[in-house]
Amino acid sequence: xxxxxxxxxxxxxxxxxxxxxxxxxxxxxxxxxxxxxxxxxxxxxxxxxxxxxxxxxxxxxxxxxxxxxxxxxxxxxxxxxxxxxxxxxxxxxxxxxxxxxxxxxxxxxxxxxxxxxxxxxxxxxxxxxxx
Amino acid sequence: xxxxxxxxxxxxxxxxxxxxxxxxxxxxxxxxxxxxxxxxxxxxxxxxxxxxxxxxxxxxxxxxxxxxxxxxxxxxxxxxxxxxxxxxxxxxxxxxxxxxxxxxxxxxxxxxxxxxxxxxxxxxxxxxxxxxxxxxxxxxxxxxxxxxxxxxxxxxxxxxxxxxxxxxxxxxxxxxxxxxxxxxxxxxxxxxxxxxxxxxxxxxxxxxxxxxxxxxxxxxxxxxxxxxxxxxxxxxxxxxxxxxxxxxxxxxxxxxxxxxxxxxxxxxxxxxxxxxxxxxxxxxxxxxxxxxxxxxxxxxxxxxxxxxxxxxxxxxxxxxxxxxxxxxxxxxxxxxxxxxxxxxxxxxxxxxxxxxxxxxxxxxxxxxxxxxxxxxxxxxxxxxxxxxxxxxxxxxxxxxxxxxxxxxxxxxxxxxxxxxxxxxxxxxxxxxxxxxxxxxxxxxxxxxxxxxxxxxxxxxxxxxxxxxxxxxxxxxxxxxxxxxxxxxxxxxxxxxxxxxxxxxxxxxxxxxxxxxxxxxxxxxxxxx
Numbered sequence: 229x230x231x232x233x234x235x236x237x238x239x240x241x242x243x244x245x246x247x248x249x250x251x252x253x254x255x256x257x258x259x260x261x262x263x264x265x266x267x268x269x270x271x272x273x274x275x276x277x278x279x280x281x282x283x284x285x286x287x288x289x290x291x292x293x294x295x296x297x298x299x300x301x302x303x304x305x306x307x308x309x310x311x312x313x314x315x316x317x318x319x320x321x322x323x324x325x326x327x328x329x330x331x332x333x334x335x336x337x338x339x340x341x342x343x344x345x346x347x348x349x350x351x352x353x354x355x356x357x358x359x
Numbered sequence: 360x361x362x363x364x365x366x367x368x369x370x371x372x373x374x375x376x377x378x379x380x381x382x383x384x385x386x387x388x389x390x391x392x393x394x395x396x397x398x399x400x401x402x403x404x405x406x407x408x409x410x411x412x413x414x415x416x417x418x419x420x421x422x423x424x425x426x427x428x429x430x431x432x433x434x435x436x437x438x439x440x441x442x443x444x445x446x447x448x449x450x451x452x453x454x455x456x457x458x459x460x461x462x463x464x465x466x467x468x469x470x471x472x473x474x475x476x477x478x479x480x481x482x483x484x485x486x487x488x489x490x491x492x493x494x495x496x497x498x499x500x501x502x503x504x505x506x507x508x509x510x511x512x513x514x515x516x517x518x519x520x521x522x523x524x525x526x527x528x529x530x531x532x533x534x535x536x537x538x539x540x541x542x543x544x545x546x547x548x549x550x551x552x553x554x555x556x557x558x559x560x561x562x563x564x565x566x567x568x569x570x571x572x573x574x575x576x577x578x579x580x581x582x583x584x585x586x587x588x589x590x591x592x593x594x595x596x597x598x599x600x601x602x603x604x605x606x607x608x609x610x611x612x613x614x615x616x617x618x619x620x621x622x623x624x625x626x627x628x629x630x631x632x633x634x635x636x637x638x639x640x641x642x643x644x645x646x647x648x649x650x651x652x653x654x655x656x657x658x659x660x661x662x663x664x665x666x667x668x669x670x671x672x673x674x675x676x677x678x679x680x681x682x683x684x685x686x687x688x689x690x691x692x693x694x695x696x697x698x699x700x701x702x703x704x705x706x707x708x709x710x711x712x713x714x715x716x717x718x719x720x721x722x723x724x725x726x727x728x729x730x731x732x733x734x735x736x737x738x739x740x741x742x743x744x745x746x747x748x749x750x751x752x753x754x755x756x757x758x759x760x761x762x763x764x765x766x767x768x769x770x771x772x773x774x775x776x777x778x779x780x781x782x783x784x785x786x787x788x789x790x791x792x793x794x795x796x797x798x799x800x801x802x803x804x805x806x807x808x809x810x811x812x813x814x815x816x817x818x819x820x821x822x823x824x825x826x827x828x829x830x831x832x833x834x835x836x837x838x839x840x841x842x843x844x845x846x847x848x849x850x851x852x853x854x855x856x857x858x859x860x861x862x863x864x865x866x867x868x869x870x871x872x873x874x875x876x877x878x879x880x881x882x883x884x885x886x887x
Contacts, residue, residue, distance in 0.1 A: 236526040236545045237503040265506030265521060274503060 231295055231303035232281040240264060241274055242293065242300070245284065250292045364476035365428050366410065367580065372425045372440075374406040375586040377676040380419070384668065385593065392657045393601035393650075395665040400574075400594045402673055407577050407587075415678035423679035431469045437732075441680065451725045454734055479583065486579035497534065500527040501542055508541075508556060520563050522556050531555045536572065539563045551621035554606070558622075561605045567598055600650050607654050619648045694731040696723065696775055698738075698748060703775035708761060709754045710772045711797065714790040715870045716741040717749055739772065743874065746777045747790055760798055760806040787811040787825040787833055789870060792849055796861040802847060804840045807833070820845075830873060833861075 234242060244259050245251065251259075253275065260266040266274075275291060278284050284293045313319040330338075381399045388395065406412075412423065421441025430436050436457045437450040457468045504525035522541040531543045541559040543552065562568070574594050581587040603622075607615055623644060657665075695702040717739040728734035739749040749772045756767035774790065787807070795802060804823075807813065813823045821840060825833040832852055837844040849866060850858030851873060859869040 235503075237505045237524070240505045241503075263506065265523060266503070270502045 231299050232283050234278075234281075234283060234300055237264075238274060238278060238283075239300070241271075242278075242283065242297070245291060245293055246297050250290050253286065253289045253291055256291055360480065361431075361473050361476045362428055364479050365426055365430070365472065367479070368426055369424050370407060370410070371581045371584045371587065373420050373423060373679070374403060374581075375584070376420050377403050377406050377672070378586050378590045380672065380676060381590070382593065384672070385597075388665070388668065390655075390657075391661055391665045391668075393597055393604050395669065396597040397570075397594075397601055398669050399672060400590070400597065402669070402677060403590060403594075404573065404577055406677060407581065409677075412677060412679045414681050415674065416681060417674050418678040418680040419675040420678075420680060431466055431472055436466060436468055447730060450730065451734075454732070455725055482582045483579050486582050490575060490579075497527075501525045501534070504528070504542055507543065507552070520560055522552075522559075531559060533559050533562050533568055536568055539568055548621075548624070550617060551624055554618045554621040557606050558602060558618075561602045562598075565602070565605070567602065571595065571598065596646070599647060603647055603651050604654060607651050608656070615651055615654070619651045622647060622651070695729055695778065696731060696733065696738075696748070696750070697727050697729045701745075702778040703748055704778050708757060708763070708774065708794065710749075710774070710790075710794040712793070712867075713739055713749060713772050714741070714793040715867050716743060716874065720748075723750065744788075744790070747774050747788070748777075749774055760795060760802070761810060785810075785812045787813075787827050789827055789831060792827070792831075792833060792861060793866050793870070796866040799862050800843070802844070802862055804835065804837070804844060807835060831870075834858075 241260065241264065244263060245256070248255070248259065253272070256275070257268045257271045260271045261268070275284070275286055279286050283295055284291055309315060309317060309320045313323065381396075381403060384399065385396060414423075422439050425438050425440050427439070430438075436453055438446065438453060440446055440449070457466060457471070501523065504523035504527075506521060507524045508522035520539060520541055522543055524543050524545050524547075526545060528542050528544040531541065533539050533541055541556060541563075543555060547555070574591055578587060578591045603618075607618060610618060695704045697703075718741070720738055720740040723733050723736050723738055725734050728736075733750055733752055737751045739751070741747070751770060752773050753768050754771055754773050755763035755765040756769060756771075758764040791811070795806060798806070804821075807825060808823060811825055813825045816822045816824055817836065820836055820838060822834065822836045825835075827833060830851060830853075831849060834846070834848045834850060835844045836846050847861050848858040849861050849869065850856075857873075859866055
């Protein structure tokens with residue numbers, strides 16, 4: 229299933245939800261007022277909008293998410309790569325490294341991720357080892 | 360309502376001159392603190408709202424009342440811009456378009472101006488409605504904006520204002536009047552955020568949201584005036600520049616560069632030109648950056664200069680010109696009708712009947728009427744006297760042989776004298792004889808001797824001879840000058856017995872018969 233579109237401020241709301249779910253809607257109103265500065269009506273409006281889009285469900289005043297944070301992040305990256313880099317992941321990474329300063333530590337962490345990915349998926353058919 | 364509309368048009372035109380002055384000062388006084396510009400815009404606003412204004416000789420406003428409230432009732436509608444060249448260029452066209460035609464006395468402006476007034480009110484409603492709708496729509500969109508300052512768990516201090524972030528924000532702004540809030544876009548670098556919030560807080564500290572609201576309200580009232588639109592946009596820009604100065608005043612050079620950079624990064628992504636009228640959009644980033652980087656604490660003499668400029672502008676532009684100056688400018692040239700490359704001037708003594716030989720010659724057009732307001736009036740000429748022409752026009756009522764009661768107005772035949780036609784004022788003319796003959800028995804010696812050249816020829820009796828032209832002369836005779844004359848004859852020079860008593864006999868027929876006889880008149884001319 230396609231991961232539903234979530235706007236930036238809704239994402240901030242989802243961060244609270246993912247941290248505390250399953251959570252009563254009254255408790256959610258309190259958390260949002262404290263952390264986002266939202267009015268109760270705004271919270272209920274956003275809960276309704278997101279449940280219509282299938283991001284969460286609200287049953288008996290208990291709110292639970294239907295998509296995970298990882299899924300939303302992945303969908304966001306996919307959309308970005310598709311829209312701005314003609315679907316090319318290397319082009320995306322190149323643009324990213326050209327523009328932002330990345331510390332040695334971050335490069336190592338990324339390198340490690342790539343290595344473990346290669347071990348997991350590429351080793352059996354022998355494609356990965358050549359470089 | 361039309362009265363209020365015309366009043367607002369006049370106030371808008373008067374304020375337009377002030378706006379031009381402020382624009383010029385804005386270019387000249389770049390180094391002066393921008394607070395000065397805000398004071399100057401405040402003076403513009405005063406000019407736009409104050410319905411009355413004192414008169415002063417220092418006033419630089421050309422005309423306090425360009426369009427008279429009576430323009431709809433005028434026979435010859437005209438404007439008084441205070442600039443003579445402009446008036447004489449524009450007024451003939453206005454008269455041509457709006458002068459009432461003789462048959463229907465209604466001036467077309469009686470329809471045009473009320474319609475314009477209705478459009479004006481409708482325009483105000485549209486402007487205000489647009490602002491309210493934009494405001495509510497923006498409020499609805501940024502309902503989900505996320506609190507960014509103070510951070511979670513922090514408290515809102517007395518001076519600090521909450522800042523929110525929303526995906527619907529393109530560039531930072533302040534929204535709300537009683538409890539204003541700062542709205543920012545997402546993905547701002549923390550150091551940018553600090554400067555931007557400082558800027559917006561400076562806006563709120565100076566209640567700029569209210570000033571801008573007042574400015575927009577005035578713009579709505581004068582929505583038809585492009586000068587006021589220009590003034591509004593420059594005012595918004597100066598509001599930002601002044602706010603930048605407040606923030607930058609306490610910053611070091613390096614911090615100023617950072618502040619300018621924050622400004623640039625916030626404005627770069629601006630997508631739509633349509634800025635909500637009641638929010639703070641970014642205007643003129645290049646000018647703002649230049650201003651920030653070049654900012655110096657103003658020297659004392661600059662502040663004194665600024666105060667002086669404000670006072671001078673207030674005195675020169677908040678006051679109206681003295682009325683009499685306007686009157687003099689209107690009539691510095693003697694009214695004249697232009698006809699066959701001659702100027703006919705100085706109307707005096709109108710007549711109820713046309714003198715002999717004068718026939719209808721046409722209607723005065725705009726060029727001939729030459730700003731006398733007589734366009735559309737019928738005029739009459741004579742083939743044997745080019746020194747006079749007559750216009751059937753509104754004028755005063757003759758109260759004696761040489762007196763006019765200007766309060767009594769009616770239509771009569773008004774003689775106009777050709778300029779440079781010698782001493783026609785002093786020589787008795789046939790036209791004058793015909794006019795005077797209408798007074799009949801009332802005529803006295805003084806009606807003639809005070810006004811016209813004559814010679815005394817009497818011995819024993821008083822006899823005065825008034826030469827008229829080669830054909831005619833007038834003779835008055837009697838015992839005492841205090842009594843009525845024994846006779847007043849109009850007679851031919853060729854035969855003194857060929858004469859007519861002008862008080863009792865038909866002067867008109869006498870002249871007609873002799874002019875035909877002497878061939879001065881072509882035979883085709885018949886009686887009226």
